[in-house]
Structure formats: structure tokens, C-alpha cells
Amino acid sequence: MKWRWLAGSVILAVIVTMLAGCSSLIGNPARMEQTDASKVLTIGTTADIESFDPHNNNNTASEAVLVNMFDYLLKNDNDQKKVPVLATSWEQTDDNTWRFKLRQGVKFHNGDPFTAADVKYTFERIAKDTSLKQNIYFKNIAEVRVIDHYTVDIVTDGPEPLLLNRLSKMGAGILPSHYIDTNGMAAFLNHPVGTGPYQFGQWIKDDRVELVRNDNYFGSKPKWNKVVFRAIPDSASRVSELMAGNIDIATGVPSTDIERIQHTDGKAIVKTPIQRVLQIILRMSEGSPTANPKVREAMDLAIDKQHLVNTVAGGTGIVTRTSVTPGNFGANVSLYKQSLYNLPRAKQLLQEAGYRSGGPAITLSVFSPYKPYAEAISTMLDQAGFKTTLDVLEPSVFSERYSSKSFKEAFMIGIGNSLFDASNNFNRYLKSEAAGETDYNNPQTERLLQAAAINMDTVSREKQYQQVQQILAEDRPAIYLFQMEGIYGIDHRVTFKPRKDEMFYVDEITTSS
Numbered sequence: 001m002k003w004r005w006l007a008g009s010v011i012l013a014v015i016v017t018m019l020a021g022c023s024s025l026i027g028n029p030a031r032m033e034q035t036d037a038s039k040v041l042t043i044g045t046t047a048d049i050e051s052f053d054p055h056n057n058n059n060t061a062s063e064a065v066l067v068n069m070f071d072y073l074l075k076n077d078n079d080q081k082k083v084p085v086l087a088t089s090w091e092q093t094d095d096n097t098w099r100f101k102l103r104q105g106v107k108f109h110n111g112d113p114f115t116a117a118d119v120k121y122t123f124e125r126i127a128k129d130t131s132l133k134q135n136i137y138f139k140n141i142a143e144v145r146v147i148d149h150y151t152v153d154i155v156t157d158g159p160e161p162l163l164l165n166r167l168s169k170m171g172a173g174i175l176p177s178h179y180i181d182t183n184g185m186a187a188f189l190n191h192p193v194g195t196g197p198y199q200f201g202q203w204i205k206d207d208r209v210e211l212v213r214n215d216n217y218f219g220s221k222p223k224w225n226k227v228v229f230r231a232i233p234d235s236a237s238r239v240s241e242l243m244a245g246n247i248d249i250a251t252g253v254p255s256t257d258i259e260r261i262q263h264t265d266g267k268a269i270v271k272t273p274i275q276r277v278l279q280i281i282l283r284m285s286e287g288s289p290t291a292n293p294k295v296r297e298a299m300d301l302a303i304d305k306q307h308l309v310n311t312v313a314g315g316t317g318i319v320t321r322t323s324v325t326p327g328n329f330g331a332n333v334s335l336y337k338q339s340l341y342n343l344p345r346a347k348q349l350l351q352e353a354g355y356r357s358g359g360p361a362i363t364l365s366v367f368s369p370y371k372p373y374a375e376a377i378s379t380m381l382d383q384a385g386f387k388t389t390l391d392v393l394e395p396s397v398f399s400e401r402y403s404s405k406s407f408k409e410a411f412m413i414g415i416g417n418s419l420f421d422a423s424n425n426f427n428r429y430l431k432s433e434a435a436g437e438t439d440y441n442n443p444q445t446e447r448l449l450q451a452a453a454i455n456m457d458t459v460s461r462e463k464q465y466q467q468v469q470q471i472l473a474e475d476r477p478a479i480y481l482f483q484m485e486g487i488y489g490i491d492h493r494v495t496f497k498p499r500k501d502e503m504f505y506v507d508e509i510t511t512s513s
Helices: 060-066 116-128 177-183 185-190 235-243 255-262 293-302 305-310 343-352 368-384 395-404 423-429 443-452 458-475
Strands: 003-006 025-027 040-045 074-076 082-084 087-094 097-102 141-148 151-156 198-204 208-213 226-231 267-282 317-319 361-367 387-393 410-415 478-491
Touching: 040 235, 082 087, 097 116, 116 141, 116 151, 116 177, 177 185, 235 255, 235 478, 255 267, 255 478, 267 293, 267 368, 293 343, 293 368, 293 478, 305 317, 305 368, 305 478, 343 368, 361 368, 361 395, 368 387, 368 410, 387 395, 395 410, 423 443, 423 458, 443 458
Parallel strands: 040 226, 361 387, 361 410
Antiparallel strands: 003 087, 025 198, 074 082, 087 097, 097 151, 141 151, 198 208, 208 226, 267 410, 267 478, 317 478
């Protein structure tokens, strides 16, 4: 059976790594000329980008910037419907093959024409290079066949129920094959080139990314002359910059600052539930105290999740025992809005685990924006009998530990879901992926995850992921805390409606005047 999609017109978290081999300032100063201040948009973010390689980033903070430079074949609108970008139509010709018709007349920022060769280069690179952070999401692509200059077949090595989801998320940004073949990847990283509505201006690492309008964009004329993404990890500093009028939008506003911003002339708060779930991931390696299931259960029962939401989060959040929230394929709603807080039982579990005179020593690593949550959780754990050490890290250090899987017993992280599918959250618990991080290994979970990955029947596939969530809720390789809300402070000169996926498609942001 052939399925055909013909779409209409083109409609953070938060971790960061260092970019090896790049200077702290890259760009073309000549491009950063003086411009009308009313046409400059400045966004204060929690973290800098990892790099300008869309295939080698793994956090929302990076993707939220890069989506303005690198187009996808298709993307999600605000309702998560697929809309065309560099592809104008697509159809599934058999279980393993999708055919895409490409948009003609598109040029990269350096003037090179966009063709099927760029699609082939992009997806065969990310599918074959296992060193790339996004490889895990695209490794099932076996081949990209060029039919003609503006037609490609993407062939997978088996049934792939999520190909369209993958092509509209982080990692699917189209690269300029001729430019990279001619100049090399190092040159590309120093002066990146995409097809998007905004092009590279300059990058001052750990400070800001500046993008400038692409006057040759194939779609609607870009609304801003320049867009500045300022990396301001400290939340108090972000809010201060908003209040001083130095930024238009501040991400990740703490609950303690909401009222102050709301009562300041010319400022406002906007918020929306997002895909991100705050969680604690636990090491189950032999010899670790968290290898003991009673210890993991005691941690879960010692944490009063609703108290965290009511106090530290200022009431913005929904407690959960799963990281797949409603609105994502495969959500198990029986685990949503659920918490098992029971301090007496947590103390009893530690005794049953053999800790009668002193609880287990736990190091909880967290990157700085989540410090208030970690401090509250540390107090709760210690009340149950744990001996908790907080390890508060700057974003770059946290990212290095995350990439190298070198945390001790536990680390806290907010994980989003750009796929809008349960697989995005749970493939980390496949034995091969869990090795070195959680070392989780449950044969039943493994079978279900492997089967769901190639299951083209949506009904049975959904049940597989719901069963996985039930197992993980009992095994506890992670303790899920609550679904977060995106809280943004804005200047009244801009109109901004936050997206659930936390992206900043900057042309969706307009001036209020």
C-alpha cells in the first residue's frame, strides 16, 4: 500500500560542549555593520550552542539557534503537523523507501544551488559516521539514491516507522556538499553555510551567536535584520538583562522572578508546558549503591515531587512517573500525574537494603540552572537516611561528563522529546546505549524496544512502549520528577508565543508595534 503526503505552503536545558579546533571568536566583522535597533532581536538563553555542525549537537539550546540557519526537508508546525521546507512532497513507495521531491531554486548562503547531492551527502554522512552525536537517530538509513537533481529516495535497512519524525528534528539540517568537499569541515565550522532565513554573522564562544538576514531566502522575507542569541547561564543575570532592556526574551525564568517581571512596566511573562521532563538518572553498575533496587526505590519514595513543583517550580509543572507525556506517541497516561512519596517507607527500604546505621553515599551531579531543585532533593534524600553530596557543574563541564558517561551514582537532567515519540526517551535503555551510563540491562525491555523500533503497526507499537514505561517505572534506571513548563520573560516590544518543542523560529516572533 502506498501512502502519500502532499503538504501545503511553508508555514533548553540545556547542555553545551566546547567546540574543538575553533577560536573563541569566529565570524566576518564586515557583516556585523550597524543596523536599525528596532530590527534586532536579542534572546537570552541558558547555554551556548555546542557547534555549528547540526549533526554533532545533542541539546535543545543548540537546535533552537541552528533551525534558523539550516533548513530541514520538512518541519513541524505548532500543532506538530509535518509541513514542507526543502522537500515539497513525499511518498512512501515501499516499507523501506521514501521518495522526496525537492524544492527548486534554493541557494545556500554562499550561492551554491541546493540539489539532491546535498541531501545524499547529509544523510549518508550522519548515518555512517558513528562519532556524530545524532548518528543514533539516523543510523538506519542505508542509502540515499539520487533519482535526478530534485528527486531522492531515502532507503532504510528495514521498516522505519519514524523516518518523517527524524527528518523534522535536530540532526536533519541539510549541509552544503560542494562547499564542504571544496573547503573541508574545519572551514565549514568556522564559517557555516545553510539555506535558512538567517546566515552566520559571528560566534563569540560562551557569549553569543549573531545571525544576519538572508536576503536571498526562498521563503518569506526574514523579519529581523539581526538576531542575537546571548548565552547567560546564570538565571539572575538573564532576568537582570531583561529588566535593563538589554535582551528582548529571557528563557528559563525562575519562579521567584515571575511576579517581579509581571509587575514591571514594559515586561511580561509567557509560558507553556514543554516536552521536557526533569529526572534523575541512576547508575546501576555493579558496586554502585544504586545498583540495589531497594536503594533506587527508596530514592523515588523519598522525593516529594509535588512539593518541588509547588515551591521551587512555583507551581509550574506536573508530577509524573514517566518521561513520555500526553501528546507524544506511546504515552502511558496511567503513570502521568503520579507520585509515590512515602518517607517512612523510604527509610524502611534503606534498612532492608542493609543500611541500618548509615545510609548510602550518593553523589548527585547537576548543571547550574537546576541547582535549586537539586538542593531541595538533596535535603529530602538526607531526611530518608541518604548521605548526599551535591556536584554542581557549569554547563560545559556537565556536558563533557554527560558525553563521556562519567557521572557517579546519579545526575539530574531535563530531557525533551523532539521526536514526539516514546522511542526518543527510551532508546537510552537499550543495552548497547546504556553501557557506561546506567548499565541498565533488562531482556524484556530490550525485546520490546527492539521490536517497537521496526513495528509499522501503530496500535501494537503504542502498546509496546506503554509496557516499557511500566517496566521502567518499577526498575527505576531513572526517577522521573515532573513535566516542566517553559517560562519566558519578554519585553513588550515583541510578540512571542512559546513552542512546546522549545524552538526559536525567530520569524514567528514579531514586533508588537
